[in-house]
Amino acid sequence: MTALMTDLKRLSSMRAPDGFAERVLIEVGMADSYARFGTVLGNVYVAWNRFGVSAAARSASAAEFEDWFGQDVGRPLVAAEPPADLAEKIADELNGKRTMRFDLRGLTEFEQAVLRKTYQIPRGEVRPYGWVAREIRRPAAVRAVGTALANNPIPYFIPCHRVVRTDGEIGNYGGGGPEAKKAILTMEGVRVNRLQELARAGVRYQGVKTTKIFCYPTCHTGRHALEKNIVWLHDEASARAAGFRPCKVCRPAAVA
Amino acid sequence: MEGVERLFERMVREHQHRVFAVGFALTGNRHDAEEVAQDTFLRAYRALATYPPERIRDLKQRPWLHRIAVNVVRNRARGAKPRTAELNGSESDNALGPESRALQRAEMDELACRLAGLPPRYREAVVLRHVHEMSYEEVAEALDQPVGTVKSNVHRGLKLLRGGDHDRVDD
Known part of the structure; x- marks a missing residue:
């Protein structure tokens, strides 16, 4: 009889499998998963959760991506096998087909509006910062638009590189500086040099x-x-x- | 909302093993135990989102999670018979401490299997009273049953367990 009691009690010492807590947090969207994908832009680290893609960066290493994500987004992050359709969605998105869902929680309403509007700019085209500001009904907030785009956690997929200055300068780019911005636009079919000449001529x-x-x-x-x-x-x-x-x-x- | 998320994260980290153990004792195998534990926390998360702050503050997390886990198992049972096989399971052996792993693992699986063979009303009572050593009052509260009923269910459950495989009773 006591043997049975002792055995029963020992059942309470069972331990949940490794990673169980993280899987629960991922399930409710309180932690994100990430993986590295080979793309037309080279290797891109992409983070996602149950609401959608939450971050992307061309980091040099997984550790660098984790650091950046920790500072920028701040949720727990776990390396994982991506869902079956994610690689395809990434390729589609970079090809101009819009199939991705995004998780913009943690950004202000203004930042979200800027990013959503920017997402509507077609591949191969560019718009001025002032256009984004006017379209979201904040025509005076041109600088704030620039800041919001500079802090875009999901560059390449939310195409902040398609927003440029009207004076012909290519403008800053969080996804790798002005040269990277120019390279991506060129890849998308924008004749950047011609565009800059026109802009400089007013x-x-x-x-x-x-x-x-x-x-x-x-x-x-x-x-x-x-x-x-x-x-x-x-x-x-x-x-x-x-x-x-x-x-x-x-x-x-x-x-x- | 930020506060609730932090609270939930702490709750998961603190109670994950206990909730998993409840699931294991009630279902008899590790696979179902993990599903039960995961469902339990998902339900807890959804419930917390709807609770007013006072209720969250006064929440007794342990009995609350036990109660949710029991309900999760009950709801699953309505759909399918518990799977009690998987005596040489393939998942990681980390479910146990490092010491005498193989032997303990087999014994635990065997016992959990026998528990899973009990009719649910006896199984729930025995698991909460003798695996998790809750008082009869706590068990009664978690199962939403009178104390007397719990006592007699525990008693009959133990008797069936002692009787060995030959006396297994179907519900």
């Missing part, structure tokens, strides 16, 4: 004589206009004065 928009519409120079709707029909425009007022209306796709100005 050109902001491309107008098409036949349609009487003006666009950002990289807008895909204006891409097939014949050279002879293109007019380069310097500002919104002169564009409107010349009878052009803003494009409804790239929205270079508030559409009346």
